[in-house]
Amino acid sequence: MRHPVKTSFIYILLLGLLFSAQLQGQRGPRYFLRAPDVLPGTLPEMRTPDFWTDRGENPDKVIIPLSRIREMNEAYRERLNDLNALEHGLGEEIERQLRSWTGLVTLPPDLENLSGEEQVAAIREMVHSQIEFLKKREHGNLLAISYSEAEIGQMEAEMAFDRIGINEGIRHGLTVKDCRIRIIPTLRPEYVSVGDNSRSRWDMFNLDILPVSTPVKILHTSATGGYMLVISDRGYGWIRSEELALAEKKHVEECIPAEAFIVCTGEKVPFYSGRDCRYVSGWMRMGDRLAFAQEGDRMQVVVPCRQMDGTLSMEKAWLRKDADVSEGFLPYTPRNVMDQACKLLDLVYDYSGAWYGRNHITILRDLFSCFGFELPGNGVLLQAYHYSGSISPEAGKEAQYQAMLSHPPFITIQVTRGHSQLLIGEYEGIPYVFDTHGYSYPGEDENEYFIRRSCIYTPEIPGYMLKGEMVFVELK
Template sequence: MFNKKTGIAAAALLLLLLWMPGKAVSADAAENVPNVIPEMLTADFWIDKLPEPDQVIMDGEEIASFNRDIIRTQPELIYDLTDYPASLNKERLTKLVTMRPFPDEDRYSNGRLVDWAYYQNLKEQMNLPGIGEKNEVAYGVTVRRTNIRTFPTSDESLSEPDDKEFDLFQETAAGPAEPVLVLHHSLDGGWCFVQIYNYCGWMPAADIAVAKDKESWLAYVKPSEYLVVTGNRLGLGFPGPLPVELTMGTKVPLAGGREKGGVVPGQAKDYEVLLPVRGANGELLTETALIPGGADVSIGYLSYTRANIIRQAFKILGERYGWGGMFNARDCSAFVMDVYKSFGLMLPRNGDEQERSAGVTVSFEDLSTRQRYELLDTLLPGASLHTPTHELLYLGRHEGLYYVIHDITSYGDASRPNPDGTLGKIVLNRVAVTDLSLPRRNGMLFIDSLTGGKQIQTRAGSSDSSSDYNVSVYLNGTLVDFPDQKPFIDVSADRVFVPVRFVSEALGAQVEWVREEQKILINKDGKQIALYVGRKEVFVDGRKYTLDVAVRLVNGRTMVPLRFVSEALGAGVKWTGQGSGGRVDITG
């Protein structure tokens, strides 16, 4: 068909003139976004609202364990490549290579309608007859940022002749120094069918250097000491004739396993790293490169704190939107993925997969707008928020509005409604800060489009860092053993929270969870009590009572303030402070 390289180069030049990665976003970037003021376009604005922004959420061992949980929950999507089978049989490899069918709707390429003969040529290039009974896996590393395609071609596939923002053959992008497993080759040898840790598809063979064996590959991809790029992008002029750009989350070995001294006396130390290069026969070689000591990098992964999550997100603020990694950019889920990659977290590629992955999840399904905002109060900044087609990072609340940072293409113009209920289009096409009352093109507010929220952390670490777990609960003189979520003191609210189910059932009540309404129903001695996650109101036999703090969902458990136990369940409660914690005695 045709080659896109010339067009992409021109687009990249234009993009470079319009926007330079890493540059601060000017105040006027907020002008066409309602309810956003220039001060909100800095990470510190949101970090200053956090009670303990530098509290570690998970350490390195906990993150490694969390990654294993991700692999267990989505074994067909996320892989520890070091444990991948050394070979694949014909049935499994054929299933992988043919997992994405050819489109049955009209597609356009280079302004022309694609015919069926084109797909037949693609099928020939997929080289299905070349799949043997046993297919050895080869071990490679990307030498530059590259694309993973649906089929072995760089030809665009558009639903409309001029809609060049969405090439539907573009699956995702992989950064430089990314470990890849080569599973198969195209008929002409120009493409490899590869598996990276969270995606598979066709990658240009010229972008992969293949190790001679697994041992030499492991030596490169699992170094004892390494540098992680923590800036949005880091440009290097060496090695090779073309500049090398390392993107956020890229991990490269430190040469010799140690830092090297700066070449200019009195300046910060430079880092000597090993970059992968492709030899004359496609083999994996390395060349040494110096990264300036003042560059935005880290020895090892960044410390996983809420402040660092927000800082990483704001380093990408203003960057152009790129579907599937087009235009050397990111889309909404890749934006979230790369932020968390800075901490060593192996998130799935797509937003719906991330929503189903490991972590602490809340559901917005079937809630009113007010209930949705109340549920947001149970989440912490840095949580990912999900709609069926979009993903956002939660920043927090300011003057009654709830804000996010996300890679957004457009939103709806309420002043230009269409007869079918949709709204006129206001294009952003970049990473931006907005609030959740912003309308979408379909007329719904973002808040009303949310399906779920995700705290990317283990259940043990899912409560606010201002919580004190030094709380013991005794029921009629016997210490209560809570199997998972423990009672805690919310220091900021000065209230004790207990798991409502365990306390209620211990007092002889029956408890029912109504997921659709985020509601707990408690029945005891003919009395029915209803309470809702994120709300202060409690209804006892239809009569409303108001608690001083809202009910919370923590680690899948509904947590209520201790006052609820005495007022709604009719139990006697005594609190005895003991140092930073205390003892609760419940009688009933």
């Protein structure tokens, strides 16, 4: 005789499995469908540098010398000192961006020239804005589950707001690796800020990436000591303590390579602990710089390291013979720009940089860093770098395309609503761009195909690019 409870259990289990199978069928594909490498409307050869550089004249001619690039960097900093003087209402747009983007700065404030009380007040204002970001918005963890009040409280407590200014003062340091600068000091790996439980998984607790050997000012230490609040050219936020080495200001300045340096020209390049280049000691990302010294047939780099007591030590490491690096900045030529862009194709779109990836503007910042440009990591700020005109959507698509093609390729970045694209040329009267975005398109089979990576395409994705005011920035 069958046991009635056991029979009922088996019946319920079978019903559950049947329901689950039906539900899976209704949900469609298990994963989002990846758009093909060769996107609709493009050709396979468009993914090669020569396709674009051969369509122009003198692809190896230097566009402008390094001295002019440095002048442009300095002029940009000067422009940011007076936002009201910026053309085309850019000043107001930048001010709105600063209010909405916690941690973003135009230029880092000179806190060392303030009194002790003024320093404390400025640091409290920064941390207060981070606490507001944490408590006034909705956040989900790595599994897109909303946080409990206790978890939010733990993150706030780690900021140690009540201890700001206690026996600290402003200290100095160098990053010892490419590191994340965080809006919130998160001690647990699952503590991220996912916007919702649907398609996006970007961590909105992250602000940006700081390259290895970046000088920072240390403003405050978290409750556990696991994070330090710093300010740099890329904004203010929290860096893990083990990724930072402390030193006197003068020593930090001496360790920043000014003349003899190598630039990482690959997407990512390792350096090694020994001459035989067997064991990786660290990595450089495109645009990163390290001091170097040639030793025979091998190149050495000088890398900042953190000693056990937290202080700075400069150590030597080795690069392989075939390392994708340049001694000094690359010559600023159309061919070199396009070569660098193609090295960055098909990289995942990382909105906040929390995965050590890049978005639409940070990928261009890294690319043009290889030539000596110091571009901001924000598309709205970029418009002030070298404003070169704009066009309204009311002009119509044909006029918009004509306006795009009136600007030189490889050196023109077009920005709409903060989204940035690099113009690389035209084909059959249509402009094409190098872009990195998080969007998709409907296929002919009625499925949705997701790009969400760096690609070569027309300006029509994202859909809003032609629906807003487009600003042109020429890097010359």
